[in-house]
Amino acid sequence: MNKSVLKQNSHSNKLRVLPGFKLTLGFTVLYLSLIVLIPLSALIFKTLSISWDQFISAVTSERVIASYKLTFGASLIAAIVNAVFGLLIAWILVRYDFWGKRIIDALIDLPFALPTAVAGISLTALLASNGWVGQFTERIGIQLAFNANGVVIALIFIGLPFVVRTVQPVLEDTEKELEEAATCLGATRWQTFSRVIFPSIAPALLTGFAMAFARAIGEYGSVIFIAGNMPLVSEITPLIIIGKLEQFDYTGATSVAVVLLGFSFILLLSINALQAWQRKMTGAIV
């Protein structure tokens, strides 16, 4: 997410002159194990103690299936919206000058900094039938809060910075000479964009899309206020886990959590692969 592309000095021949290797590595691995690895392995061990039938019935009940559809569907729509508008926003921030650009640039990260619960109640207040936005959309018959529309809007909000922040540095680094060459060779501006600029930012765009998607899948705080949380209709998968926990159904909660976690890991691996592709495409460290 770091905006600036970092120049990496080559230190191929790094002798361990500096002290503290064992201390820092030891502490890092210990802390990582205690906070992350051992607790996560508890989830795996708990899953292993669940019989296959129990697992399948927990993760394929009607209500849970409906929650997957909503979570994945809404996350996908939100990530696509973020990809389109994120690219556009990155483009105007890098290529054009306009009044208030620096403030807008700083505000892009608001969804990272604003607690999700605050975003949740604020969006709900805006989109409810008496809200600033909701009262107008309701007049034309569109209800935005307390249904799947609200889920999508909340997920667009929390995923907004990902695409902008992955595309922006790559766009800053694209070579103007290539565009000049394309123009000299008779390409229209649109051809230059679609055939010269777009291919070089495509990996970054896909990475940002995957990050926004992954974040949206696990999101809880901003969604539950606006979703209405009706079973089968507007109940997201993380809420199913919370519901099962509140009924002390640890087996069910763990099973659904494993499905969610498995999907997150697949996305994490794809993001890593995409970033490797991006490095190959640009020949730079991003």
Added chain:
Amino acid sequence: MSSTSHNHRFKSGTTESATVRYLLIGIGLTFLFLFLILPLAAVFAEALNKGWSAYVEALSDSDAISAIRLTLFIAAITVPLNLIFGIAAAWCISKYEFTGKSLLTTLIDLPFSVSPVVAGLIYVLIFGAQGWFGPLFESLGIKIIFAVPGIILATIFVTFPFIARELIPLMQAQGSDEEQAAIVLGANGWQTFRYITLPNIKWGLVYGVILCNARAMGEFGAVSVVSGHIRGETNTMPLQVEILYNEYQSVAAFAVASLLALLALFTLIIKSVFEWKHSREMKRLAELPPERPY
């Protein structure tokens, strides 16, 4: 990047016509207005809906004050712990070569891809009444789940990578020449860190701490699973916002939320300052003569 009128003709090959530009800027800003500025403005508008005195009254409620206190306490414990970890991790990853380094870097980022709800769940599985160590701690009279220690653990988990991932690329870019020179000149490890590394990374450090702090104070999902929602005892600010909102105490909910929104704005300001300093630092590094291979 700007195309003023007199050189517009020469730049037209690498930019769009004015109509397209204004159209794109218009669409982008409208989108940002709807999705960023309106939600932010709504927080303060709703908080001050019944006037300043209602706002102040909502914030001086005893449950609100204990929620603010707990949130500050949680951040005061989790941020320093993750700071020590972040520095240690960045030091060993950026200053040395060893096998498994890229695996370690990936594992540090792992908490970012775990849903907050799952993050809370794993601690319930370990320390809950039916968990691995739950009965042990219970017999010792220590309560972890539905108590403050559980909230601290869940918060450490979700804020785990923040400082490390700011420092790692920064320290990698800076290399370790200056540190090596200090060691050669007779400085010990601590002196090298204190007088060479720390001044170089201080802005990245501040930025990482601010981000980590914002998330620690604002975390909702993970904390919600382990807290138990006991008023005045295990309610952090975001949980207090939820309870007040569900009780239709809109002004009170948004009043507490407005404090968190101010924290977010403060975080963004520090971030901008850091990025400005950072880009200057990168320019300085770029202007240094190229390094000779060893």
